[in-house]
Amino acid sequence: MAKAKARRRVRDTWKEKSWYTIKTPVNFEDKEIGETPAKDPELLIGRGVEVTMRELTGDFSKQYIKLRFEIDNVAGNVANTKFTGHKTTTDYVRSMIRRGTSRIDASAIVKTKDDRKLKLQVLAVTIRRAKSSQQRFMRKTIEDLLIEAAAEKTFDELVKVCVNGKLASEIYHNAKKIYPLKRVEIIKSKVIK
Template sequence: MAKAKARRRVRDTWKEKSWYTIKTPVNFEDKEIGETPARDPDYLIGRGVEVTMRELSGDFSKQYIKLRFEIDNVAGDVANTKFTGHKTTTDYVRSMIRRGTSRIDASSVVKTKDDRKVKLHVLAVTTRRAKSSQQKYMRQVINDLLAETAAEKSFDELIKLVVNGKLASEVYHNAKKIYPLKRVEIIKSKVLN
């Protein structure tokens, strides 16, 4: 006769978990962006959350902007986050670029007034094909403007300008003097410290 196997009791870890509400930072109006389960609040710290600008503001025209947050502390059943960066969707970027235009990418690390470093990636699309010397000069103008603007602003002010599109508009008005532009977007940002 075969030995009776001792059945191991499987522990249901799902029942041990509790739900935590995820909130945006104060500069994003402290809005609730979701809920997440965790067995221990310490497991939440460092967890990333991605949300579209439309979900935060209700503005459907900002659907293509994805904001990234990271949970940095937990108070009770509320998980507070910090802004870590943003990006635009690839389909939106591809829709801007057409045949016979030039895509000018400028990437720079800027330092804010309160010594925070942010990497910004700017995309400028011209109306017609631009010469490489014009593209090079435009990159230089864009990087100088980004560094100058960031040095005058605090971290929260800079992020607000980037996400709302006001900084991209400012770049557009300064860079269009070099060559006619169709569109300028800050397609990516990343907080470095």
């Protein structure tokens, strides 16, 4: 005779979780960017959140910029974040590059006035195809401009000018003297711990 199998009661862990509101850092105006569930607030620390610039500012023209934040502390039911980097979408980068132009990628690890480090990646697109020697010189110039601009700004100021495009505009106006440029964009930034 077969034994009757004892039924195991499944515990619903979802009901044990609480919801926490995720907020941006103060330099991004302390805005709400979402909610997340967790059983314990300690489990939230280190969790990454990605949000577009359009969601933060309402400016549709900045849809292609994705900001990355990481939860670093929890106060009550509010999870506070810190900025860890940003990037532009690949379709936006592809739309800038055309046949007969040159793509110049430059990256530099920069140090701010308050001793914070960031890795910045810049994309410059020329109007016509540039020689490799001109591209090398342009790359070196852009890297020098990045290091120089970062040294005179605090971390919060640098993040702000990177994300809103002011630093890219500054680089464009200085680098176009070397070779005619169509566009300069800071396509990626990453905070180095």
